[in-house]
Amino acid sequence: MSAPRVIETDICLIGAGITAAMMAESLAARTTATITVLEAGGHTTPLRERYARRQRWQDYGESPWTKDHVDDQNALGTAYGFSPTMNVGGLAMHWGGVTPRYAPEDFKVRSLFGVGDDWPITYEELDPFYQEAEERMGIAGEQGPPAMDPRGRPFPLPPLPLSDNLRQLQGWAANAGVTMWSQPSAKNSQPHGGRGVCQRCDTCYPICPTGAKYSPDFSFDALVRAGRIRLVPETLVRRLHADPRTGRITQATGNSTRRPDETVVVRASTFVLTGGFTWAPHLLLLSADAAHPNGLANRSGLVGKYLCGHRNVAAQIRLPLRLLPGVNVQHSLVTKQFMRRGHPDRYLRHDLRVWESTFGQEPRLRADDGRLLLGDALLADWRGRTTEGVARIRGYYDVLPDRESALTLDASVRNPWGDPMPRLAFRDAPESAALRGWQEDELRALFARMARAGGGTVISSASAAGDIGQEHPGGGCRMGNDPAISVVDRDGRSHDHENLWVSGAPTNVTASCCNGTLTFAALGLKSAAAIATQYPARP
Amino acid sequence: MLDPVLLLALGEAVLPESLGPAGQRQAVEAFTRWVTQYAPVAEEMHGYGYAELTYTPEHPAPGWQSQLTALDALARRTRRRPFAQLAVAARRAVLETPLARERGPALPSTPLAARHVAVALLAHWAATSDAQDRAYGARIGAGQCRVLADTARRPLPLAGEDGP
Numbered sequence: 001m002s003a004p005r006v007i008e009t010d011i012c013l014i015g016a017g018i019t020a021a022m023m024a025e026s027l028a029a030r031t032t033a034t035i036t037v038l039e040a041g042g043h044t045t046p047l048r049e050r051y052a053r054r055q056r057w058q059d060y061g062e063s064p065w066t067k068d069h070v071d072d073q074n075a076l077g078t079a080y081g082f083s084p085t086m087n088v089g090g091l092a093m094h095w096g097g098v099t100p101r102y103a104p105e106d107f108k109v110r111s112l113f114g115v116g117d118d119w120p121i122t123y124e125e126l127d128p129f130y131q132e133a134e135e136r137m138g139i140a141g142e143q144g145p146p147a148m149d150p151r152g153r154p155f156p157l158p159p160l161p162l163s164d165n166l167r168q169l170q171g172w173a174a175n176a177g178v179t180m181w182s183q184p185s186a187k188n189s190q191p192h193g194g195r196g197v198c199q200r201c202d203t204c205y206p207i208c209p210t211g212a213k214y215s216p217d218f219s220f221d222a223l224v225r226a227g228r229i230r231l232v233p234e235t236l237v238r239r240l241h242a243d244p245r246t247g248r249i250t251q252a253t254g255n256s257t258r259r260p261d262e263t264v265v266v267r268a269s270t271f272v273l274t275g276g277f278t279w280a281p282h283l284l285l286l287s288a289d290a291a292h293p294n295g296l297a298n299r300s301g302l303v304g305k306y307l308c309g310h311r312n313v314a315a316q317i318r319l320p321l322r323l324l325p326g327v328n329v330q331h332s333l334v335t336k337q338f339m340r341r342g343h344p345d346r347y348l349r350h351d352l353r354v355w356e357s358t359f360g361q362e363p364r365l366r367a368d369d370g371r372l373l374l375g376d377a378l379l380a381d382w383r384g385r386t387t388e389g390v391a392r393i394r395g396y397y398d399v400l401p402d403r404e405s406a407l408t409l410d411a412s413v414r415n416p417w418g419d420p421m422p423r424l425a426f427r428d429a430p431e432s433a434a435l436r437g438w439q440e441d442e443l444r445a446l447f448a449r450m451a452r453a454g455g456g457t458v459i460s461s462a463s464a465a466g467d468i469g470q471e472h473p474g475g476g477c478r479m480g481n482d483p484a485i486s487v488v489d490r491d492g493r494s495h496d497h498e499n500l501w502v503s504g505a506p507t508n509v510t511a512s513c514c515n516g517t518l519t520f521a522a523l524g525l526k527s528a529a530a531i532a533t534q535y536p537a538r539p
Numbered sequence: 540m541l542d543p544v545l546l547l548a549l550g551e552a553v554l555p556e557s558l559g560p561a562g563q564r565q566a567v568e569a570f571t572r573w574v575t576q577y578a579p580v581a582e583e584m585h586g587y588g589y590a591e592l593t594y595t596p597e598h599p600a601p602g603w604q605s606q607l608t609a610l611d612a613l614a615r616r617t618r619r620r621p622f623a624q625l626a627v628a629a630r631r632a633v634l635e636t637p638l639a640r641e642r643g644p645a646l647p648s649t650p651l652a653a654r655h656v657a658v659a660l661l662a663h664w665a666a667t668s669d670a671q672d673r674a675y676g677a678r679i680g681a682g683q684c685r686v687l688a689d690t691a692r693r694p695l696p697l698a699g700e701d702g703p
Contacts, residue, residue: 058682059573060595061649062581075590082590094584164693189687199684206584210684324694326671326681363665363674365658366644374631378646378661379555382674 004263005256007232009036010535012252012268014237014283015275017090018517019504019524021216023274025136026525028228030532035229037220038266040236040257040279041086044068044093047217051209054201064207065093070236070257072415075278075407077423078469082278088233089216090276095517096205096330097186097213099139101130102512102519103339104150105349109400109510115347115431116400119509120481120490121526127152129522129529134184137214137521138192141184148179148336157189160198163327165356169391170333172319173354176453180333180354184518186214193218200328234258237283238419240271242497244291249500260416270531272492272501273477274524277307280506281407281476282422297477297494297502302487304407306478307426308511309470313443313463314394316359319456323389325356338395338446339513347431348439350397351514352446357392360459361385390459393450395443398513399436399470400429407476426470472516474508492527503527540574540600541656545607548623552630553657554664555673566664573650573663574600596651603656606637613637676700 011027013020016039027035044065045053053064068087075082085091104123109116131153134141141155159182162170166182173180187198187208198212211218223229237254249271256262273280281304285295295303333354342349363382367373373381410423428436440463451458464471480486483495492507494500504520512519550567551560558566577600583593614622614633622630637655648666650659664670671681677694 056581057584060577060581061583061651062578062595063584069585069592078590084585084590084592161687161690163690167691198687200687200690201684202682324675324677324679326668326675326679327694328690329681361674362648363646363661363670364644365638365641365646365661368644372631372635372638374553374634374661375627376555376557378553379557379673382665383676386675 002262004253004265007036007230007264007266009230009266009268010034011036011270011272011531012266013037013272013274014252015039015090015273015279016088016216016220016231016233017274017276017504018092018095018216019276019520020274021089021092021219022133022136022521023272023503023524023528024223024229025219026132026528027532028223028538030528030538031535032538033532033535036266036268037229037231038235038237038252038254039086039088039231039233040070040073041088042067042233042258043217044087044089045207047211050207050211054203054207054209057207058203068093073236073421075422075424076410076413077425082424082469082473088220088231092517093215093217094206095215096515097208098515099134099137099141099184099186099518100334100336100351100514101151102514103336103349105340105342106398106510106512109398113342113347116429117480117509120479120486123150126519126522126526129525130518132525133518133521136219137186138188138195139184139186139518140189140198142182144181144336145179148340155184157192160185160187160189160328160331162333163331163356165323165325165327165389166331166333166354168321168323168389169354169356172321172391172454173333173335173450176450178335178352178450179337180335180352183332183334183353185331188212194222200331202326202329204330235264237266238286238417240283240287240296240500242287242289242292242296244289247497249296249497255417270499270501270534272503272527272531273506274503277474277476277505277508278407278422278424280502282409284477285407285409286419297487297496297500299496300484300487302403302478302485304476305403305405306401306475306509307405307407307424307470307473308399308401308475308508309426309473310396310399310511310513311464311470312394312396313440313447314392314461315444315447315458316357316460317391317393317447317451317454317456318360318459319389319391319451319454321389321454322387323356325358325390327356329356331355343442346435346438348397348435348442349513350395350443352393352395355392357390359390359392361390391456393447395446396471396513397439397443398510400432400510401475402427402429405475424469426473470511472511472514474505474511474516474520477502477506478509479507480509491530492523493530501527501531541571541604542607543571544623545611546571546656546660548630549607549610549657550660552627552634553661556627557673567660569667570650570660570663574603599651599659603659606656610634610637672697
């Protein structure tokens with residue numbers, strides 16, 4: 001066994017996803033502290049190869065992201081809400097770039113609606129960090145009606161333009177009493193951050209070939225080039241070590257994932273877990289010792305608990321509109337109308353998005369009478385079914401987490417170093433479980449009303465996949481003011497270890513009813529601002 | 540990998556005549572390139588929401604070549620001529636038998652989901668931006684990188700179309 005590789009730094013971020021990228025940018029701008037970012041995975045497909053990889057994905061369904069996971073390092077127990085992705089940039093290397101903010105109501109659902117738990121922070125407190133995240137990524141957004149879409153300052157970039165299809169659908173929604181606007185997105189509507197303008201290639205997910213969509217590798221590359229951070233890929237942190245007397249974290253230890261026998265020791269004055277809702281609580285539980293037999297930061301017993309997310313109900317609606325789908329297929333309309341005021345009778349808050357769609361218009365091999373369609377007959381049949389428009393509509397609805405919506409260690413499945421892998425089991429709080437059927441019926445009824453308002457028909461409807469997971473998951477290290485019922489404080493600092501922070505998705509109390517990435521990043525930036533006060537300011 | 544004469548004959552039978560001979564030939568050549576460049580057991584996309592790693596299936600070319608050979612044999616047996624020498628209508632009649640086993644009315648979204656080479660060829664063509672433009676009668680260019688500033692402009696009609 002060779003001597004361990006030793007890394008000395010002021011601030012150590014563990015996990016190089018989007019939260020870490022934002023935090024590293026912020027910390028590097030605010031302080032002179034040395035910053036090291038550790039990542040278990042390696043570098044995945046560089047920008048120069050993304051056109052070619054995109055083509056392989058389009059042609060064959062191949063993953064455009066090379067070497068983007070670590071063998072034998074995966075979560076168990078859920079097939080939704082988790083991805084095995086481990087690489088520099090994390091899941092946000094293949095995110096859709098959709099960046100709504102949570103609504104003010106999300107932070108006080110107990111106070112306002114009598115369900116779930118309030119956050120220890122308000123929307124207004126998070127607003128400047130939302131803004132900072134939007135400016136760092138370069139968010140193209142349209143200001144919705146202020147009553148629905150409050151924000152302190154304008155979006156940094158103009159909105160992505162609406163296609164003729166979305167304009168028509170916007171009119172349809174307005175006639176149905178629903179105010180919709182252009183979905184905010186981390187896609188350049190004008191040059192930003194040294195990256196060019198979106199070319200609406202239609203493959204934002206899973207891969208933007210031009211770099212117009214923000215991904216965390218751009219931040220890391222720039223910071224490394226400028227000498228502002230040290231990025232250490234292919235290094236899996238397996239334990240944090242706490243001083244039994246003071247509780248301070250003294251070092252992190254792990255192994256190289258490229259050379260498994262090589263051990264790594266990281267000494268820092270501040271440790272920040274930025275590995276997301278799975279790997280942050282996993283590391284805390286793995287780090288149990290004699291003084292902390294239930295894992296670090298776990299005096300409350302809540303590490304790994306209260307995993308949160310949301311589900312959706314979706315539909316396809318045929319409308320008497322002449323739509324030409326394919327103009328910018330991943331862009332959508334959005335409204336926060338139903339996030340703000342909620343349902344008047346029982347708890348239901350949801351977002352709503354509308355896209356152009358080709359559902360039901362796909363080419364067919366057989367006509368309704370069973371006749372084989374070949375040649376021009378196939379094309380004529382296809383054309384005959386494109387004369388009306390189809391809208392895809394989807395609402396994410398808020399699901400309140402149960403305490404036992406939890407990540408645990410599964411000793412039956414271990415990685416090559418013998419660490420038990422995480423097992424995830426999402427569970428609704430009783431009030432959400434009781435409301436679920438009614439909530440989904442209400443969404444379907446809304447879709448039917450909207451269809452009727454446009455002289456259309458719901459031609460398909462589906463709900464999110466059962467209980468096997470939830471979307472845009474967070475939690476596992478929820479924030480709160482009371483150390484008895486939370487893992488970290490309002491800035492993400494552990495109640496139990498003064499130099500240990502958890503940032504981003506794991507600190508969510510609830511997961512709202514919209515995509516969570518921007519909020520994860522904003523929470524990380526709030527942590528970064530607090531951490532930076534402990535180090536000399538950058539002049 | 541695939542008999543070029545038989546494959547072109549198949550393309551003439553299943554692809555839209557309105558593509559013209561050159562368009563049909565181009566579609567067949569594009570399909571041939573797709574087959575040639577296919578990589579079995581490549582890692583498939585495992586993006587957000589998918590915990591399992593999956594891999595592309597075995598190479599479809601041997602099975603498809605067998606089907607082409609069988610088509611030719613069927614033509615010789617039932618029509619007493621090679622498949623490639625039959626008129627298009629007769630080729631389509633020969634195809635009725637193997638395609639009777641295809642599932643459902645929808646064309647698969649990818650050649651890999653097709654059970655017969657004829658369907659794979661059609662699926663490959665139908666997935667192209669050009670095919671979608673023909674279906675909607677407009678120059679949409681789906682899946683192609685295009686200027687953002689043109690987003691708001693309604694796609695122009697295809698030549699000879701009244702305009703969608």
